[in-house]
Amino acid sequence: MSQKLLVRRAAVLGAGVMGAQIAAHLTNAGIDTVLFDLPAKDGDPNGIVRKAIANLGKLSPAPLASKTLADAITPANYDQDLTLLAGCDLIIEAIAERMDWKQDLYKKIAPHVPAHAILASNTSGLGIDALASVLPEELRHRFCGVHFFNPPRYMHLAELIPASTTEPAVLDQLEAFLTTQLGKGVVRAKDTPNFIGNRIGVFSILSVIHHTRQFGLGFDEVDALTGPLLGRPKSATYRTSDVVGLDTMAHVIKTMADTLPQDPWHGYFQSPDWLQALIAKGALGQKTGAGIFRKVGKDILVLDLDKQDYRVADRGATPEVVEILKLKNPAEKFAKLRESPHPQAQFLWACFRDLFHYSAYHLADIADTARDVDLAIRWGYGWAQGPFETWQSAGWSQVAQWISEDIAAGKAMSSAALPAWVSARDGVHTAEGSYSPSRNAVLPRSSLPVYRRQRFPDPVLGERFAPGETVFENDGVRMWHDGDDIAVVSFKTKIHTVSGAVLDGLQEAITRAERDFAGLVIWQPKEPFSAGADLAGALGALQAGKLAEFEAMVANFQATSQRIKYSLVPVVAAVRGLALGGGCEFQMHSAKTVAHLESYIGLVEAGVGLLPAGGGLKELAVRASQAVGPGGDVFAELKKVFETVAMAKVSNSAVNAKELGLLRAGDTVAFNAYELLHIAKSEARALAEAGYRPPLPARRIQVAGDVGIATFRMLLVNMLEGRFISEYDYEIADRIATVLCGGDIDRGAIVDEDWLLKLERKHFVELAQQEKTQARIAHMLKTGKPLRN
Incomplete structure (x- = not known):
């Protein structure tokens, strides 16, 4: 067999809770998946599977990275559709835990399994050798156990269990596939009841x-x-x-x-x-x-x-x-x-x-x-x-x-x-x-090539991984490298909030990267990517009446985002976990974002009575103008993202973040959190190798202007009258609409980035001085929950 498992199409046998969710996760990973079950007694023969697929959208936590992915799963039944197995490279059986049922199914499908495909049982504890015993000789060496934990999208563990007849190369290939493509932590277990x-x-x-x-x-x-x-x-x-x-x-x-x-x-x-x-x-x-x-x-x-x-x-x-x-x-x-x-x-x-x-x-x-x-x-x-x-x-x-x-x-x-x-x-x-x-x-740990992609694996007690060579550090960040041409910068603050030291540190890191490296990656050793601005510090400055200091901090935040965007070397954001507020804005300004599937990204400032002012609204306005081109309908583009920002929506996956307009279509979704740094560095190097130049300054941004603001206000009035939002929510959303539309100027007017950044700053600082906003910030700091005042 070749040393790489190529999975163009997969099949999952059994559309119960586990089988349907495994099919969902394969689909999350971009794998064309067929889901089988028994034919329905009456009506549509694939009725059982269709019902299971429909149910995926109702489960919490969500098995699908986007509800639209449900349509990509092909429903099938054992009586009419076994010929579909001929096109599958990986077949995972996930029916009820009964040895006799599983063995009967294997006998039925064996003639249809192609000569190269791997067959695996997602049993939680039945003997793999006993299951293999009914398979034809030529299929036994391509059969093993692969036990996903429930729910399969979120649980990191996948146990890999060989039968005594499994070819070692099959296990190695499956381990590499499970690790990179599905993002799993693979543990090899012996064929004993319930495994490890x-x-x-x-x-x-x-x-x-x-x-x-x-x-x-x-x-x-x-x-x-x-x-x-x-x-x-x-x-x-x-x-x-x-x-x-x-x-x-x-x-x-x-x-x-x-x-x-x-x-x-x-x-x-x-x-x-x-x-x-x-x-x-x-x-x-x-x-x-x-x-x-x-x-x-x-x-x-x-x-x-x-x-x-x-x-x-x-x-x-x-x-x-x-x-x-x-x-x-x-x-x-x-x-x-x-x-x-x-x-x-x-x-x-x-x-x-x-x-x-x-x-x-x-x-x-x-x-x-x-x-x-x-x-x-x-x-x-x-x-x-x-x-x-x-x-x-x-x-x-x-x-x-x-x-x-x-x-x-x-x-x-x-x-x-x-x-x-x-x-x-x-x-x-x-x-x-x-x-x-x-x-x-x-x-020692496994020497499989796939693990070279993990610079910092999940350590067990006593394991230490070299931290890399420090380039420079301050109270907010540490910049380091591994002796290659891509530098990495990581935040030192609690939950990686953005403080003044982080802003200054990032700007210094970019200056040094431009001088001495081919690219820079913003990456954190642990989740989250960043919970946003340092609210406690901001509230302290406001309550002490240090308005000039507060305004300077906002201006410095915007300057840092712009520095990321216009860096002469590519800055790649490696996101996993929460990327909220300023954390979201930093990745929006990067040359590229590599986001782990479990990335929960959002411009959530409205929840604390503010609006995004680290260049986030400016960037959305720029993208809308670029998407429609000269003379196009900018408002139609802005409408897609307005609700995301005004309602402080957070994505439930990296795929969903693309749908919400918080990630770009070309940003990369990574499945294994421990491979994130490797992928981000590869992306930065690829950009550098291709002769990277930052975008030209956006000086001709077409805005929706006064007509856009008026249209958004009509939507907001309806929400206010329907009691979906409070009066203060209305004020915040109105200001968000004003900035997104470029202010109270003619529809179709042309502005530059500085114009939009000044608007952001003005409305942010005005909101920050309001009693209700300060109450929202204090409540969030105290309880971790938003206040609706």
């Missing part, structure tokens, strides 16, 4: 269930303890089970019971009575409106086992346990949890002890290295640290001794001894790599 993520993750949930009862805690109490306080998602344990579905949860537990009879913890692989009772009643969690938790009006109720009824969910973590969990030193934290007589502390120690014990005992069977387990749990379950990282940071040998003492005292869930390798080492993660018990060696 669910084997360890579901055990963790089972141990929490066991200890909840043992220590007499409430479900709400446990969720308060096992969520953000431990660096885990807000949905913690029981709420996560409700979201996943209690029936699904019970199914996964049963799979463990059926397939792992020799597991020393086998006695715990059963759904507790209360879970079975809820399922029998049809209370399956979020999808049925009730499960462990249930919402009644504004109240969240939780099941109380003592009362055999729901009560208000009001039990949290006690202050003394919260104090322990806030300790910065992990060794001290674990010692205190183990010593404390408080049932909540005892519960947490017991859960960690049994998780560490289980993970160590099974590491050799389920994974190649400890790194694979930690990354699988982080990427699949959203934990800040995996089990081995947590254990090692708390002091490997001391914790191992405590676990052994608890096993000897009969306190642990299993009497199985810790493996011998645990006491022979002082940890599993080192700077050189992570421990593999099956090879009794420390193994």
Whole structure:
């Protein structure tokens, strides 16, 4: 086989929740996708699939990067359309978790699978070898498991599981495809039940269930303890089970019971009575409106086992346990949890002890290295640290001794001894790599070529990546390079807000890039790209009556955006996460933006009673004029973006940001966040190699003028009368319309950029002095939510 998997067309078999969402994500990635299911009993034979595709637009979070992409998925059924498989390069089976059903389907499709195509099962835990056993010989070497986590667009993890017959090249190609094209973090798992993520993750949930009862805690109490306080998602344990579905949860537990009879913890692989009772009643969690938790009006109720009824969910973590969990030193934290007589502390120690014990005992069977387990749990379950990282940071040998003492005292869930390798080492993660018990060696990361695209992979404990050579830094930014001709500038402020030091630093970075480099990339080591202007600093200057200082800051903001736009070397913005306000404006002025799919971009100033004044409105006016050409209808172009700005809309993906007019059609959408820097540097270099020159100054901008403003006002009056906006919203939107249309001048008048920038500044400064705007800013700083006054 060639060393590159070329996927022109893919097929997904099974249009259930998971199959439809996998098809959606393939389509997000620009892959022509066919979605199959059973033929409908009556009416349109593809009715089942069409319904599933229509449902994609209703799900939250949205599986599609743009609702329009639903039309790109081809519906098909197994009775009439199997010939469509002939044109597919990748076929992913995602039907219900029944071995017999999957095998029957494989027999049916095998004659139609082309000789080069890869067939993969998105099973969450069935044996890959057993599934492969019914395939014809020539297809077995192109078959493997690929397990996406739900929801597949957002969860970074994809487990890749070979059958004993899978050709190694097939796995390498699929890993490269999943990483770059679909943006996944790939972990290779062994063919054992539930693989890595669910084997360890579901055990963790089972141990929490066991200890909840043992220590007499409430479900709400446990969720308060096992969520953000431990660096885990807000949905913690029981709420996560409700979201996943209690029936699904019970199914996964049963799979463990059926397939792992020799597991020393086998006695715990059963759904507790209360879970079975809820399922029998049809209370399956979020999808049925009730499960462990249930919402009644504004109240969240939780099941109380003592009362055999729901009560208000009001039990949290006690202050003394919260104090322990806030300790910065992990060794001290674990010692205190183990010593404390408080049932909540005892519960947490017991859960960690049994998780560490289980993970160590099974590491050799389920994974190649400890790194694979930690990354699988982080990427699949959203934990800040995996089990081995947590254990090692708390002091490997001391914790191992405590676990052994608890096993000897009969306190642990299993009497199985810790493996011998645990006491022979002082940890599993080192700077050189992570421990593999099956090879009794420390193994480095994968050497597949695709990983050369990741300058800073997601590090596990003990990993350090060279930070590059600093060119210069101030309080706001650091500019650095890797010994090549493209420099990188990163912000040092909290959530990468734009302060005076960031503005000065960016201008200095561009000056140095023009002199010493071929291009410059604005990139942040962590999300977000930028949450916008430093509101706290701005409010402080205003309230202290330093108006001249405030006006100078706005002028400097605009000057920085213009410096980005007219730099003699290409400035490329590498965006991921939030790019709001000034962060959005910086990328609008760059030569090109490379945006990670999960980029939430918006000119949100209206939400804090302001309007964009870092050149954002000016840039939208320039683009509208350029789009229509001399004498064209500028208003028609402005109308597309006016609502985006006036309603402070934020894109729900990079694709959606293009639809909203906040990214350009030619900007690049990247799927893997860890490849973003590589792609942005490549784009900057390509522009430089092509003899980059900045655009000529925009001196002939045709504006919509007074007629445009009047037309926007009519729209706004209707919104005001319909109570969609407040009177103050009207004033802000009116000023946005005024700037976008070039002010109160004749329709079709010609202005330059300076004219528009002055208008932006004038209206921004006037709004900033209003009491209502200052109240909005203060409210946003205090609560993180917009105030509608």
